[in-house]
Amino acid sequence: MALSETWDAAPVEASAAQDRVELLVGGARCAGCIQKIESAVRARAGVTSARLNLTTGKLSVVRRRGGPDTSELIALLVAMGYRAALFDPGEALAEDNREGRRLAKALGVAAFGAMNVMMFTVPVWAGADMGVGVRTFLYWAAAIVATPCALYAGMPFFESAWRSLRRGRANMDVPITIGVLLTLAVSFSETLLRGREAYFDAAVSLLFLLLVGRYLDHQLRARARSAARSVLALQAPTASVLDEAGAVRRIPTGQVRAGDLLAVAAGERVPVDGVVEQGASELDLSLVTGETLPARAAVGRAVPAGASNLTGQLMIRASAPAENSTLAAIARLMEAGAQSRSRYVQLAEKAAAVYVPVVHAAALLTAIGWLVAGEDIRTAILRAAAVLIITCPCALGLAVPAVQIVACGRLFRRGVLVKSGAALERLAEATHVVFDKTGVLTAGKPVLVGGSADLAALAAPLARASRHPLARALAEAAGEGPLAEEVTETAGFGVEGMIGGRRARLGRADWVGAPTGGGETELWFGFEGETKIRFRFVDEVRPEAAAVVAALKARGLTVEVLSGDAAGPVRACADQLGLDAWRSGMTPMDKAAALDALAAAGRRVLMVGDGLNDAGALAKAHASMAPGSAAEASQIASDLVFEHGLDAVPEALEVARQARARALENFTLSAAYNLVAAPVAILGLASPFVAAIAMSASSLVVTLNALRLQFSRIA
Amino acid sequence: MSALIWLAPASVLLGLLGLAAFAWTFSANQYDDPQGDAARILLDDDDGPPPPEEGRDVG
DSSP states (O other), rough: OOHHHHHOOOSOOOSEEEEEEEEEEESOOSSSHHHHHHHHHHHSSTTTEEEEEETTTTTEEETTSOOOOHHHHHHHHTTOEEEEEEEEHHHHHHHHHHHHHHHHHHHHHHHHHHHHHHHHHHHHHTOOOOOOOHHHHEEEEEHHHHHHHHHHHHHHHHHHHHHHHHHHHTTTTHHHHHHHHHHHHHHHHHHHOOOOOHHHHHHHHHHHHHHHHHHHHHHHHHHHHHHHHHHHHHTTEEEEEEEETTOEEEGGGGOOTOOOEEOTTTTBBBBBEEEEEOEEEEOOOOOTTOSOOOOOEEEOEEOOTTTTOOOOOOOEOSSOOOOGSSHHHHHHHHHHHHHHHHHHHHHHHHHHHHHHHHEEEEHHHHHHHHHHHTOOOOHHHHHHHHHHHHHHSSHHHHHHHHHHHHHHHHHHHEEHHHHHHHHHHHHHHHOOEEEIIIIIEEEEEEEEEOOOOOHHHHHHHHHHOOOOOOOOHHHHHHHOOOOOEEEEETTTTTTEEEEEEEEEEEOHHHHHHHHSSSOOTTEEEEEETTTTEEEEEEEEEOOHHHHHHHHHTTTTTEEEEEEESOOHHHHHHHHHHHHHHHEEEEEEHHHHHHHHHHHTTOOEEEEEEEEEEGGGHHHSSSSSETTTSSSHHHHHHHHHEEEEOOOOOHHHHHHHHHHHHHHHHHHHHHHHHHHHHHHHHHOOOHHHHHHHHHHHEEEEEEEEHHHHHOOOOOO | HHHHHHHHHHHHHHHHHHHHHHHHHTTTTSOOHHHHHHHHTOOOOOSSSSSSSTTTTTO
């Protein structure tokens, strides 16, 4: 196969006889998984080959016509205990991939050019005893290697500079482009005039170092975007729609129309806003409103999208119109937030805005100065070019990407996914933290309080048979044990069954036959005709929450909680954790408005939330974090997604702050380097050798400084 | 000088060989799955090696 054809292999190819499908597989970690998955899929009739990419989690299956369809393959993987979904890369990711391959190729060419040009120029620098003829011959050889390499490897910079100039702005790529092109032009003219000052090597090695920074930056963004997409694809919501014949079809949620009748089984999420037509159950609204305790759902009740159906099957009529639904309103809030965020100016752009005019003015003044001083035009241009080369923002181009990739890599290993470098910069600026309560500060599920272990063990055989969160909490408190017999569950009321030959009930007070009607926070239990026992539950604050709040306060941040839950539990939680302020009963719009108000008061808010009701606020916040258990919309709206506990919040903040400090140090180092090197070039003392050494040294220094972040201590 | 006329192109040629090797590894997708390639060493290929070009180029 020809090289030119294989540089960019198309991601999916198909022919008449067979096609290829890409599946995203979650949970595969080791060689054993590779073997298990590949051999199981290959064993299917009609599958030609299966190959799992462990790095990206993609399984590529080639199948003959008439082979297993995609849903069969997904079912097979799910049966083996992996999560699986069809992978559709989408335009943005495919574009990312093309850009990454292009940068890698440019990097390879620049590396080749930089190494081979030096073969010809090092003898000249080293001061070998040679005549003008030999020197010119070496320069021509260098030109033949360097020119095509520099033009090819420089393309990403030239294009970016051109795009930026057309918009009437100058980004960092403008001085890079001018520097590289001017260097090549000056070197050619010097070689033609048989002069000494040719900088072919500088042009190529400069591009090589810059491409390293550019490639690192790209890898960081591509990895984050791809990971975010995988998370979403694996949770891609579908809905079970009943057609007129009464048959159930599973379709993507986006295709549900108003008026469709949907079946929502126990354990599933309600896909769209609707009204219950049939069935009774309990709904977990914690992701929608932040309420901890389940709400009852009976015929005629409106149910919001995102609610989790707990105990019984429900038939839901999708309500119209979809664009007026709660979800759509939240989506609009998220868009507004994303727009305001795209106006954020990153550190490197701020530096470029100062740097570009200064450097170009210095080069221009150098040329004018030497002309005025009576030098000829050739010398004046040479010295101006030397200024541009030596001040080329090599270290600046590396300074920020190197820091960010080290910081994000460190957080990634800790289970924190950072979506962009800009997110890290915004996080470092936070002065105020807003927490959601349910599922963030608290575990988001009820825990049994009070009551003796004996009583819990008595009721546990019934509790083990139910999916209701309170029953589960009771079963968890009692530990393992026997299951009741002849169990029947009445959705919305409780479970009934035989324990040791006696009939017993566990559920709502009135259903069990208790004298007092209790709230939703308790379960009653009793054998037929005997005294009833009460179990109480609360949503407990996470064990690490108090330490996290203290750590944030110690770093000078104010901490607040905004919750959709009732005032009582929110106040209890705020008091227990020593929060500065709390507000309860907030709607999604209230939360977003509260964030706007905080921003208007000059606060830079870090929002930590998990519910659908937080998505708008997450998108509006200066920076935002969501746990991996959060609703999809909240994960999309967040800058960072973290696993394993709240400790990630202060840790990410600390790493972000250290990253900012390292980036600023790198800018200072680059500025210091330029303050020394630029005058040398302006005075005409910079030889190509000095320029090359100084440039590489400054890049090395900023990279090493960035690596310090890898080993720094987090208090 | 006469030695240079031979040696300079020869050295560039060697460099180009290196570049071609990089282009080949790149086009053969050898940088796509570093974790998987590391793990696959541990597998016993009792069924023989996988078919060539598997999972990348079809048809």
